[in-house]
Amino acid sequence: MISKTINLTLKVWRQNRSDKIGRLETYPAKDISVDMSFLEMLDVVNEDLTRQKKEPIAFDHDCREGICGMCGAVVNGRAHGHEKETTLCQLHMRHFSDGDTIVIEPWRARAFPLIKDLVVDRSALDKVIAAGGYISVNAGGAPDANSLPISRDVAEKAFNAAACIGCGACVAACPNASAMLFVSAKVSHLAALPQGKPEAARRAMAMVRQMDACGFGNCSNETECEAECPKGISIIEIARLNREYFKSEFA
């Protein structure tokens, strides 16, 4: 099948754990079909590098469907690239033009130490969830699922916040490297639901404290996070988080 192809120049961040400092290396990306995803384009470049017996570019990915949150890189200065509400794996090459130069760098944040090339350590986000991102219920004792009606609007509100994929783009986009959007998404998802209310204030406090402890910065309402979030998580969630947080402070 013949589809349109383009040629690009990539400038890619290369760095090993042991290297003190990384560097941008330049690679050509030739005959790239515009139907490819960004990661498929990187696959092609990596196959070329391998054939030349050079080390391919390390990057994280898994589902390639925009849902696992594993992929991510800063593309021409934008987390996950310039397309709105799109993860890197769902960014398609039809959004680039023949002859473009593309700069690809890892997420940069104190809380996300670099592992290799475009791969960083995001385990701090798991620590934040462990601090309170759940409803404390054990398997076995739940009442019938329909014993607790929840209005459609509330379920929808909870769902919208629960759609966060934990990719960390909000942190990468934030000038303070704050994880506030991520934290607020979980806090508001659970606080919206009656099941989550009893622990809501405590949860907010615990998660924010853990966020600070992990080395994420403070939120100063820059709103860059919302602009780059691939799942359209809104900064309204941060306002909701603040509400729960203040409740806990004054409780």
Added chain:
Amino acid sequence: MSSEVKLDAKIPDGPLAEKWDRHQFNLKLVNPANKKKFQIIVVGTGLAGASAAATLAELGYNVKNFCIQDSPRRAHSIAAQGGINAAKNYANDGDSVWRLFYDTIKGGDFRAREGNVYRLAQLSCNIIDHCVAQGIPFARDYGGLLDNRSFGGAQVSRTFYAKGQTGQQLLLGAYSALMRQVATGKVTLFPRREMLDLVTVDGKARGIVTRNLITGDIETYDAHAVVLATGGYGNVFNLSTNAMASNVTAAFRAYKKGAYFANPCFTQIHPTCIPVHGTYQSKLTLMSESLRNDGRVWVPKKPGDKRRPAEIPESERDYFLENKYPSFGNLVPRDVASRNAKEQCDKGKGVGETGLAVYLDFADAIARDGEDVIAGKYGNLFEMYEKITGENPYKTPMMIYPAVHYTMGGLWVDYNLMSTIDGLFVLGEANFSDHGANRLGASALMQGLADGYFVIPYTIGGYLAGTEFADVNAAKTPEFAESVDAVQRRVDKFLSINGNRTVSEFHRELGLILWEHCGMSRNEEGLVKAKTLIQNLRREFWENVYIPGTGQDLNQSLENAGRVADYLEFGELMVNDALERKESCGCHFNTAYQTDENEAKRDDENFCHVAAWEYTGDDETPRFHKEPLVFENVELSQRSYK
């Protein structure tokens, strides 16, 4: 080939509806104070693994939980779209535990165990209760109660969903429960680890060997029992809807240590995926089957009709599923839908540039319900489709084609979910247990969570309470060192071959062989040919693969090499299994065995069994064992969805 060992599924006695209750009562219990003395390894953090790890920790066991990704939340389960079944009968449309049981047995073309499937149907209701308690934002109707949709292979509405992101929401629920136990210290997480061997001591599973994917260190872990929840092996085909890291390695390593592999040739080809569009393609994207609720599948009546869909009038369209199967229509089971799509394309009626696609059309549904309602149900799927293809499915029909999606085959387990190795339990897609020769939509999430939340917590207790354990220590027991040696030698071997072809090239080639000869339809000649092709490819791999980089570092080529090397052996096992099963059933469609209407023709006299394969050595023919399937409650019938 004959079977000497009798495989005992340990199905409890008694009437079907009472088996599980009785069994729970008969299982030995671990004294609450003793639970903290036991260590359990859980490999995998998908729905099955995360739910098992969390629940075992809630009970007081010490759990070590492993996954390949950087966070447990990213397991492949996250991508499940359509929903999860439960026999709640909230829709009041005639559903029941019995009906879910029956639909699953029939959908699986009578190649699953009655006892297991009935238990699954019973537990389905508990899952929904627990998930709602966890805060999973399922779809609701205007009264605030849970909403249901229908799915292929069923005539009732029993599928619970959260937009098109049900797997994500269920997994995040299990992940949250897991992280709560991490905070209590009962679960220790080991992300970015790949299990490369199972360690057995005195015939019991007592630990694993992993590679730390960041440092390259080969590490050992011991425990009293090992639970594998490592998912399916669809990526043996290279192109599938599975996440890139999905693999057979963990299961295959266990197979080599004595766990039997059951029904490896049973792989599900899902009818509604975005068609292949180039050789660079890395994966195929599923469009949830729930779309078949409202979408109508059609092709032009005339072969070679290249007009755009809008230019083809109603009278010149063939709604082939509705025409051929009037009672189920577009909702026939997956194997039936896939084969029919292929049949239309083989007749030259396929659409799109490659001719390997059929239309899935929403025009009628949008006219009937309005765009808002359709967007509410499938909004994110439509967006995904548009992102990938650049076409807007609100305006023009989607193009779909079948793709490898799910593997019903897996490690053989008994009713307790224990494999043929004592102390090795297998959950979720990694086992073979409940779906027979074809899985119905929205049943994998159900099975994974039933296994993890509600089955293993009981059955593992029975094992731990009833077993004498020798002292085992990963640092001292020699079996661990031997295993580390073997793993290290294999890593060194990969890096020393220094040939001329990349790992992906081998993977692609293997995938094409299997798709062609061991895919949607099979025949003896093709299978025999595939066997030779795979053997040759495997030989070339070990002589001519090139893997850059070192072992002491994050090295994704090396990781892939290990997985592809296992696929190159496992692919042959699939072919052996397909050759051995001289009938058609469910997904296993051997063209020599079909009814006059081209449906799969079973041979219940000779093949009403589970095929379980025992490893006997590299390049040796594996030994075949049979577990006869006994049907006491349902009558075996020719599946018909007319």
